[in-house]
Amino acid sequence: MGHAHVEGSNYLNHEKGLWSWLTTLDHKRIGILYFISVMFFFLIGGLFALLIRLELMEPGQQYISADFYNQVMTLHGSIMVFMVIIPGIPAFLGNFFLPIMIGAKDVAFPKLNLLSWYCLICGAGIAVSALFAGGIDTGWTFYTPYSIKTSTAVIVFVLGAFVMGFSSILTGLNFIATTHKLRAPGMTMNRMPLFVWALYSTAIIQVLATPVLAITLLLLVAERALGIGFFDASLGGDPVLFQHFFWFYSHPAVYIMILPALGVISELIAAFSRKTIFGYTAIAYSSVAIAAVSFFVWGHHMFVSGQSELAGAIFSGITMLVGVPTAIKLFNWVATMYKGSIRLDSPMLYAIGFMFLFTIGGVTGVMLATMAIDVHLHDTYFVVAHFHYVMVGGTLMAIMGGIYYWFPKMFGYMYSETLARLSWVFIFMGFNITFFPQFILGTQGMPRRYHDYIPEYAWLNKVSTFGSWFIFAGFVIGLISIILAFRKKEKAPMNPWGAKTLEWTIQSPPIHDNFEKIPTVNGGPYEYR
Amino acid sequence: MLHMFAFAQSYMPIQGSTFAKGVDSLFDFTIWASIISFVILIGGLVIFVVKYQRRSDNDKTAYITHNVFLEFLWSFIPLCIFMGIFVWGYVLYKDMRQFPDNAIEVNVMGYQWGWTMTYSNGKQSGNELVVPVGKPVVLTMTSKDVIHSFYVPSFRIKQDAVPGKRSKLWFQSDRLGDYEMFCTEYCGTAHSKMIGKVRVVTQAEFNEFLAKDKSKMTLAELGQEAFNVKGCVACHSVDGTVKVGPSFKGLWGSTVNHSDGTTAVFDENYARTSILNPQEKFVAGFANVIMPTYQGQVSEEEITHLIEYIKSLK
Incomplete structure (x- = not known):
């Protein structure tokens, strides 16, 4: 469009009023819309988490009944998965920075981009309305036949998840098209920042896997509403078939949740080590490798469900392969820090925290992929601890790191570094206090989704509950640091970290069109020399 | 090492x-x-x-x-x-997953919210699995309602009990004592209360346990009764002669040839399907015989009895 650039104009004040936000086609503003919604959902999901830990502080019933607990447990899981972690990085940070990082004005389909946000909000609205129609108590996995027999509002909730799925598909579609078609002159695929590679790999999974979830959820609705019998043994169906369908989506979905985080960490490590990333190609292609392999591992959720031994062995073996590209990334990041110039600003602290926790999440994943060990640990708190180390210790740490890293660019203000570091201390410590004991609970045999437990498990549960308060404090401090940043209005420079990717070459906050003039790229993304 | x-x-x-x-x-x-x-x-x-x-902002x-x-x-x-x-x-x-032949067999039925164990002599117990020390035990499991999972942490074993399917699990304990038994597949309100015990006892105590207040008939005998009452006897013999359908003699564990050229081993799940959905596969030579379905006419317990009866027809 070629707007003449007015001094002081940026995407935030380019247009004014609530309506301009609700109808915006600017990828940056849509990213902010996602930011606000995801923060809100995270608050709700987090309060449910605190309630779960509070109830489990002592054996026996403390504050809430078993039925209510089951609803809280279900809502915590599904809100965090469908409304926080899946849209978290791609639709918020990805939306904002993917086009800028490849030197584009916007995503390929701005209207679809806005539609994707409305899908998330409508889906979330539908899902939440289930609370007024009897709630939902199936767990986020909706396993049949329980989800068919329960009297709670499964259909409403599942339709909500169905609609939210389209949000994910549309974002993925947009990213694939944008990455292929809108790169600036000279921005070859092999010059793209690793965050873009990670988002691109994620987008492939989003587009290919999410429709399978949509179909599965519709089958579930048909089963419940019409009694067709896909999954009902008494009608000739197979309850385990649902698990195959569900995990065919939901295992790749785990990589939808973690791959973008791996991308963020690559950016942070390079920027705060002031050093070119070690093994760019290996990291970039390992994202694609993880995405590809992720489609062939779903059966590792089903070693004890009655799946054949041969199928189990194949799934176990392939799952082990995922460990290799993951290990490559971790080693390459450490190698990047070698002979670097490292500063421990808060984003870097989060990146280091990520590597610490994600490594633990990774090695325990290998244990769970081992058939004989999984027979013992399946559906115990070991699994709960493992995926929280990956999803919270991994993805949420990366989101926090990413927010602090890009906050000056997004809003043009600096935040209090002291508060940001303090939030890291609380979240990192609290996280370990909460979830490490759960590994031990799991090896001792405590099953997951338990409202009550035998007295032997009491003290570790108590420690875990204490830890959850530290995490809460950490996030509150994080929120305060952001609110204060908006109030103090300390102007951020164009490139506070001395980073080399394209978003740091434009003003903070960016103008509506991102670039005054589309840049020409003639080098890699991490040219620290 | x-x-x-x-x-x-x-x-x-x-x-x-x-x-x-x-x-x-x-x-x-x-x-x-x-x-x-x-x-x-x-x-x-x-x-x-x-x-x-970092020493300075100009670090190389x-x-x-x-x-x-x-x-x-x-x-x-x-x-x-x-x-x-x-x-x-x-x-x-x-x-x-390699099931021993000489094992003690127990049928386990999961339900919301508990377990029923049935031994082959008809003895039943609830939420308590009693087994002799030093002997292999095979559990054949299914569920009345939703999926449950049978888990004994001290034994490092776990297997889902799925409605409409028979799943198997085996173990041998060489250590006397009581062990915690959990349901590990989320199954609703009292999921966390679905706790039982495995009691590993001496052979003498086990024999005593089996003998006490057991029902009058063994599972195989109950199966024989169902075999007659439900009318299976009209078409299936137990002595090897071919009536309208194949004989049950020696059927258990054998490999069945189908009219479409496929084969399958006759086990719990095969038996169950043949009773409830007989037209899914035809045994070679019987492709024109239309056996009626027993869907809704036999309970899971009666299927267990019939299976035990067929097992006994060696």
Whole structure:
């Protein structure tokens, strides 16, 4: 469009009023819309988490009944998965920075981009309305036949998840098209920042896997509403078939949740080590490798469900392969820090925290992929601890790191570094206090989704509950640091970290069109020399 | 050599079954392998953070893009370790799925919210599995309503009980005592109350347990009754003569040839399907016989009885 650039104009004040936000086609503003919604959902999901830990502080019933607990447990899981972690990085940070990082004005389909946000909000609205129609108590996995027999509002909730799925598909579609078609002159695929590679790999999974979830959820609705019998043994169906369908989506979905985080960490490590990333190609292609392999591992959720031994062995073996590209990334990041110039600003602290926790999440994943060990640990708190180390210790740490890293660019203000570091201390410590004991609970045999437990498990549960308060404090401090940043209005420079990717070459906050003039790229993304 | 890894004993439950030792050794190995990789990785990270901290904003850093040899090492070595762990885990798992012939058989029915154990002589018990020490035990499990999962932490065994399917599990305990038994598949309100006990007792105590207030008929006898009452007898013989349908004699565990050329082993799930959905496959030579379905006319318990009866027709 070629707007003449007015001094002081940026995407935030380019247009004014609530309506301009609700109808915006600017990828940056849509990213902010996602930011606000995801923060809100995270608050709700987090309060449910605190309630779960509070109830489990002592054996026996403390504050809430078993039925209510089951609803809280279900809502915590599904809100965090469908409304926080899946849209978290791609639709918020990805939306904002993917086009800028490849030197584009916007995503390929701005209207679809806005539609994707409305899908998330409508889906979330539908899902939440289930609370007024009897709630939902199936767990986020909706396993049949329980989800068919329960009297709670499964259909409403599942339709909500169905609609939210389209949000994910549309974002993925947009990213694939944008990455292929809108790169600036000279921005070859092999010059793209690793965050873009990670988002691109994620987008492939989003587009290919999410429709399978949509179909599965519709089958579930048909089963419940019409009694067709896909999954009902008494009608000739197979309850385990649902698990195959569900995990065919939901295992790749785990990589939808973690791959973008791996991308963020690559950016942070390079920027705060002031050093070119070690093994760019290996990291970039390992994202694609993880995405590809992720489609062939779903059966590792089903070693004890009655799946054949041969199928189990194949799934176990392939799952082990995922460990290799993951290990490559971790080693390459450490190698990047070698002979670097490292500063421990808060984003870097989060990146280091990520590597610490994600490594633990990774090695325990290998244990769970081992058939004989999984027979013992399946559906115990070991699994709960493992995926929280990956999803919270991994993805949420990366989101926090990413927010602090890009906050000056997004809003043009600096935040209090002291508060940001303090939030890291609380979240990192609290996280370990909460979830490490759960590994031990799991090896001792405590099953997951338990409202009550035998007295032997009491003290570790108590420690875990204490830890959850530290995490809460950490996030509150994080929120305060952001609110204060908006109030103090300390102007951020164009490139506070001395980073080399394209978003740091434009003003903070960016103008509506991102670039005054589309840049020409003639080098890699991490040219620290 | 594995004795040096006696680490797991401090946090794993008591080793109550013959599987436990093997599983714990492998678990110990993975723990140590994890600790070592963690120390290498995070240790390296910490050293670099300290050693290469930023001195000034004009620091020059080395421009190192990659190193094929190193990258090969940290791809190949983890791959070898992962594959080793995979094979080790598979070998142990295979033992868990190789069912011994001389085992004591117990039918387990999960329901919301408890377990019913039925022994072959008709003896039943609720939420308490009593087994003799030093003898292999095979559980044949199913569920009345939703999926449950039978889990005994001390035995390191777990298997889902799925409605409409028969799943199997076996173990042998060489250690007298009581063991906690949990349901590990979320099943609703009282999921966390679905707790039972496995009691490993001496052979004499086990015999006494079996003899006490058992029902008058064994499962096979109940099956014979169902065989007559439900009318199976009209078309199936038990002495090998061919009536309208195939005979039941020697059928259990045999390989059945189908009219479409496929074959299958006659086991619990095959029997169940043949009763409830007889037109799914036809036995070779009987392709024109239309057996009516017994869907809704026989209960899961009666199917168990019929299975036990067919088993007894050697």
